[in-house]
Amino acid sequence: MANIVQFENVGLRYGTGPETLSDVSFTLAAGAFYFLTGASGAGKTSLLKLLYLARRPTRGVIRLFGEDAVTLPRKRLPGFRRRIGVVFQDFRLVPHLSAYDNIALPLRIAGMPESEIEAPVREMLAWVGLTERGRAKPPTLSGGEQQRIAIARAVIGRPEILVADEPTGNVDPAMAERLLHLFESLNRLGTTIVVATHDFHLINRVGHAQMMRLDNGRISDPTGLLRHPPRRVEE
Numbered sequence: 325m326a327n328i329v330q331f332e333n334v335g336l337r338y339g340t341g342p343e344t345l346s347d348v349s350f351t352l353a354a355g356a357f358y359f360l361t362g363a364s365g366a367g368k369t370s371l372l373k374l375l376y377l378a379r380r381p382t383r384g385v386i387r388l389f390g391e392d393a394v395t396l397p398r399k400r401l402p403g404f405r406r407r408i409g410v411v412f413q414d415f416r417l418v419p420h421l422s423a424y425d426n427i428a429l430p431l432r433i434a435g436m437p438e439s440e441i442e443a444p445v446r447e448m449l450a451w452v453g454l455t456e457r458g459r460a461k462p463p464t465l466s467g468g469e470q471q472r473i474a475i476a477r478a479v480i481g482r483p484e485i486l487v488a489d490e491p492t493g494n495v496d497p498a499m500a501e502r503l504l505h506l507f508e509s510l511n512r513l514g515t516t517i518v519v520a521t522h523d524f525h526l527i528n529r530v531g532h533a534q535m536m537r538l539d540n541g542r543i544s545d546p547t548g549l550l551r552h553p554p555r556r557v558e559e
C-alpha cells in the first residue's frame with residue numbers, strides 16, 4: 325500500500341511558546357484507518373491542522389500525496405485541500421445556510437454548475453439519514469444531526485483522506501456507532517480515515533484500525549505499526 329502521508333521530524337511552535345509538537349514522524353498508508361489518541365492538550369488538533377494544511381510546521385518534512393506539502397506554492401493549496409475532507413470538533417456549519425446548502429458548499433466553492441449539485445447533495449443527505457432535514461438550519465438540528473451534516477459536507481467532494489477531530493465527543497453511544505458505520509463505509513471505498521478521539525470504546529470497535537498516540541507533543545508508537553503499516557484487513 326502506498327504512503328499517502330509522511331511526517332518526518334515535524335515540529336510545531338505557536339508564537340514564542342514551547343514546541344507543541346516535537347520530532348513527530350509517521351507514515352499513513354493509503355486506504356487504512358487510523359485513530360489518533362492522547363490526553364487533552366497533547367497536540368492532536370495541532371497535528372490534524374498540519375495534516376489538512378491549515379498550518380505549516382515550524383520544522384520538519386510533510387509529504388502529502390507524494391509531494392512536499394511544506395513548500396507547496398500557495399496557489400496549489402486549495403487543490404490539495406480539496407483532497408482532504410475535514411470534520412471539525414465544533415462542526416463549523418454555516419448557521420444561516422440550510423443543511424442542504426451546507427453540504428453543497430464545497431461543490432459551489434469548486435465552481436460546479438448548479439445543475440450537477442443537487443443529485444450528490446441529495447445522495448449525501450440520504451447516506452447520513454437526513455433526507456427529511458435538508459431545509460433545516462444548523463441551530464435547529466441536534467448535535468448528532470449537525471455532526472452528520474458536517475460529515476456529509478466533508479465527503480461530498482470524494483476526498484482521498486477524511487480527518488475527523490473528536491467526532492463522537494457530543495453524541496450518545498448509539499449515534500457514535502452510527503458515525504463509525506459512516507467512517508467504515510467510506511474506508512471500504514478506499515478513503516484513508518484519521519480520527520482523533522478519547523473514546524476507547526470506538527477504537528476497540530474497528531479491528532483493523534491502527535493507533536497513534538501523542539504524549540506531550542511526541543508520537544509514541546509502541547507497536548512499530550506506523551513505520552511498517554500492515555495491509556488493511558479486508559472483510
Ligand SMILES: Nc1ncnc2c1ncn2[C@@H]1O[C@H](COP(=O)(O)OP(=O)(O)OP(=O)(O)O)[C@@H](O)[C@H]1O
Binds near residue numbers: 338344362366368
Ligand atoms: N492557536 C494556538 N495558539 C497557541 N497555542 C495553541 C494554539 N492552538 C493550540 N495551542 C496549544 O497547543 C497545545 C496542544 O493543543 P491541541 O488543541 O492541539 O491539543 P489536543 O490534543 O487536540 O487537545 P484536546 O483533546 O483538548 O482537543 C495546547 O497546550 C494548546 O494550548
